[in-house]
Amino acid sequence: MFLCPVCGELVEALTNAHCMTRHQLAKREVVARYGPPRYIAPRLTREIQRWIQEAQVIRRADFDVPQALGYHLHRR
Numbered sequence: 001m002f003l004c005p006v007c008g009e010l011v012e013a014l015t016n017a018h019c020m021t022r023h024q025l026a027k028r029e030v031v032a033r034y035g036p037p038r039y040i041a042p043r044l045t046r047e048i049q050r051w052i053q054e055a056q057v058i059r060r061a062d063f064d065v066p067q068a069l070g071y072h073l074h075r076r
């Protein structure tokens with residue numbers, strides 16, 4: 001598994017399709033700008049997937065703070 005250097009998404013491989021659809025960049029442009037995708041060991045991948053699943057249970061307070069920060073940064 002690899003970690004996309006742009007969005008941090010776990011992908012089987014950093015493909016041209018992912019780069020084009022998500023970032024409107026060819027894979028080689030992504031690598032040139034952001035560096036090569038990081039290889040994630042399978043054991044670590046399972047831990048990350050578990051973390052993502054747990055992170056999907058978002059409490060209201062967890063949501064409001066980044067949301068407020070987002071609005072604040074957007075207005076400036």
Ligand SMILES: [Zn+2]
Nearest residue numbers: 004006007022
């Ligand atoms: Zn990406």
